[in-house]
Amino acid sequence: MLTEERHVFILNLLKEKEVVKIHELTKATGASESTIRRDLTDLEEAGLLRRVHGGAAKITKKRMELTMAEKTTRFSEEKLAIGRLAASLIEDNDCVFIDAGTTTLALIPFIKASNITAVTNGYDHLQILAEKGIEAYTTGGRLKQSTKALTGTGAVHGLQQYWFDKAFLGVNGIHVKAGYTTPDPEEAVVKREVLKRAQQTFIVTDASKFQESTFAYIANVEEAVIVTGKAPDKTKKMFQEKTDIKEALS
Amino acid sequence: MLTEERHVFILNLLKEKEVVKIHELTKATGASESTIRRDLTDLEEAGLLRRVHGGAAKITKKRMELTMAEKTTRFSEEKLAIGRLAASLIEDNDCVFIDAGTTTLALIPFIKASNITAVTNGYDHLQILAEKGIEAYTTGGRLKQSTKALTGTGAVHGLQQYWFDKAFLGVNGIHVKAGYTTPDPEEAVVKREVLKRAQQTFIVTDASKFQESTFAYIANVEEAVIVTGKAPDKTKKMFQEKTDIKEALS
DNA sequence: TAAAAAACAATCATTTTCAATCATTATTTC
DNA sequence: GAAATAATGATTGAAAATGATTGTTTTTTA
Structure with a gap:
């Protein structure tokens, strides 16, 4: 044997x-x-x-589910709260963009609005949106294996066909001076294009990204509304002059 | 053996x-x-x-489902052979298009060529190509849940950025008079665009599609080369005047 | 609690399986 | 038919898996 x-x-x-x-x-x-x-x-x-x-x-079953969940995606309490709040911003008949990344992924299950159209550059997002019965489109582009995001000029080109009521973006850094940033310029260019094409853009993020900055610039803080769990009072004050902050955990 | x-x-x-x-x-x-x-x-x-x-x-079952969408059916010698033959047509440095569908999915594992670029409108295809370390792009477009294909004007628009050395298409019917056909016009328009943009197009198909025709016209028989397992002598004669037929099982 | 029993981790010699290589045998290709 | 190519089977030293043995730890029970 x-x-x-x-x-x-x-x-x-x-x-x-x-x-x-x-x-x-x-x-x-x-x-x-x-x-x-x-x-x-x-x-x-x-x-x-x-x-x-x-x-x-x-x-034990509990542990089993944990290890299973760890392999796919485990959402923290905070992420779930952010997801719920972000999803509540979507209204009936909206056309929305949903960025790749786990934070934005967490909002999809909470979407309640009907007759919406969603465009995404996230590989998993596309499937989950479609499973929920949401009309799901993708930007196209190159699949970046590490983040399962569609990036590059292909994605930008795909975006140029669409116009959004609302866009939900993930970022890696939010900094008063540096603005919104992400490590990969190929992804940054996609996010910038989304900002151009959306009436309202929401940055969905957990608290860990505040006052961080990474390599590639996306936009200034003023250009989007921040949706987060709980922002520290100090950072909250700094940002509140520049943009709106929606907190899920108050 | x-x-x-x-x-x-x-x-x-x-x-x-x-x-x-x-x-x-x-x-x-x-x-x-x-x-x-x-x-x-x-x-x-x-x-x-x-x-x-x-x-x-x-x-693992999960990957199994991905690679071979047909869980129940046995590995047929025909499908493996077609996949192997089709994959052997891809040469180093090629830019190829790979259509959605299980027949084209079966060729991906057998790709040996290096430094190739692949564009696909198949949801599963994208992931499997990337896993194999192949530079994988997607067309974009609407995800059709039943076939997991990206279709519609979004996909066509995405395609217009690219030019292919070789394209591998699946079809539902191959008929001397009706040409290549598929049931969904939204998919047909994508396939037509691919044909325009590829130097060589291969129709990968099992024997069951010969002398069938379905709703939406894609192209005439002359416009592509057929890659199949074993074509019946009678149909072979009919088609051989119009196009090349590559048989995996001789 | 102390002695006996069972289960344990660690080690070692033995067996099995492995990848790499080479010579031989089909199978193409020219 | 000759040369090139691919597939095969045997052989090799290396690597992995195995089973027995050891002395130690844990559990039982007297």
């Missing part, structure tokens, strides 16, 4: 039972005790079970 | 079982250990299985 086979066997057994004993595994697989021990150690390191004296136990 | 046959055999075995051992494959196919190892390496590179010590294992 191959290592891989045993691993599958053990995990399947743990789907039915709460715990498995080493002795029963040696009998069932014909492998030695040492080998089974090694298997259990490996599987524990992979986060697929929990070792207990004499065998192994199913991982 | 031919290489091709062994590959199909191994993949189908993996549809039933979680893992296959090298030893059992040598016995079943009569090939040497070296040959089986090579087969497994090839199939792993194509992303169709995962090598493990002593054999090979099914790849």
Whole structure:
């Protein structure tokens, strides 16, 4: 029996039972005790079970879901609140742009408005919008594997067909002087184009981005409204002269 | 036993079982250990299985669904062969268009050429191309949920930025008089635009599409080369006067 | 609580599997 | 048909997996 086979066997057994004993595994697989021990150690390191004296136990559902969620996207309390607030800004019949990135992704499930049209440059966003029954368009462009965003001139060119009521952008830095910034100039040029083509632009962001600045300039702080969880009082004062800040957690 | 046959055999075995051992494959196919190892390496590179010590294992369900949209159907020798043949037409440094659809999806794992650029209107295609390390662009446009294709004027507009060495299109009907056809006019207009912008266009299709015609006209038979598994002699004669037919299974 | 039993991690020798290489045998291609 | 190309099978030292053994830790139970 191959290592891989045993691993599958053990995990399947743990789907039915709460715990498995080493002795029963040696009998069932014909492998030695040492080998089974090694298997259990490996599987524990992979986060697929929990070792207990004499065998192994199913991982609690809660933890299981966590590890699963970690792989896809785990939204923090803050992100969910931001998402809910941002989504509430979308009204019936709006044409909106939704930027790539996890913060903007979090707003999609909360969209309540009907008959809206959405354009996105996020790979996952497109699918999730369509699944929700929202008329979903994409900008086109090159798929940047790391962020799963469509970028570059292809995306800009695609954008030039559309006009938005509202746009929701993610950024990496918000700085009084440096304005909104992001590390990748290819992405910055897309965001700038969106700003040009939207009546209202919202920057959705968690608190960690305030007073940070990264390489590529997108726009001045004045050019968009900030949607965030809770902004520190100090930064809030600095920004409030320049633009509106909507806070989800008050 | 031919290489091709062994590959199909191994993949189908993996549809039933979680893992296959090298030893059992040598016995079943009569090939040497070296040959089986090579087969497994090839199939792993194509992303169709995962090598493990002593054999090979099914790849994770999620990826499986991605690469082979048809979960239930067996790997047909025809589809693999068509994919392999079509992929072999792509040369180093080519800029290619790859249409949405499962037949074109099957060619991606077999692409060997380096430094190529690919544009696609298939949602899954984009991701799989990028995973293979291929520079992947998308046309943009509206996501049609049923076929996961990007269609409409958005896609056409996106296409107009590019020029292709080779294009690979899927169709629903190939008919001497009706030409190439597809049910959705929104998709047909995209395919027509591709034909305009490619030096060579290949229609990748299984035998079932011959002498069928559907609603929306794409192009005349003369305008593309047909890549298929095995065309019936009768239809072959009819088409050979008009265009080239490349057969994967001879 | 102390002794016995069971389970443990760590180590080592053995076996199995691996990738790389080479010579041989089909299969194209000219 | 000859030369080039691709596929195959055998051989190799290296790497991985295995099972037995060790002394230690944990659990049981007397």
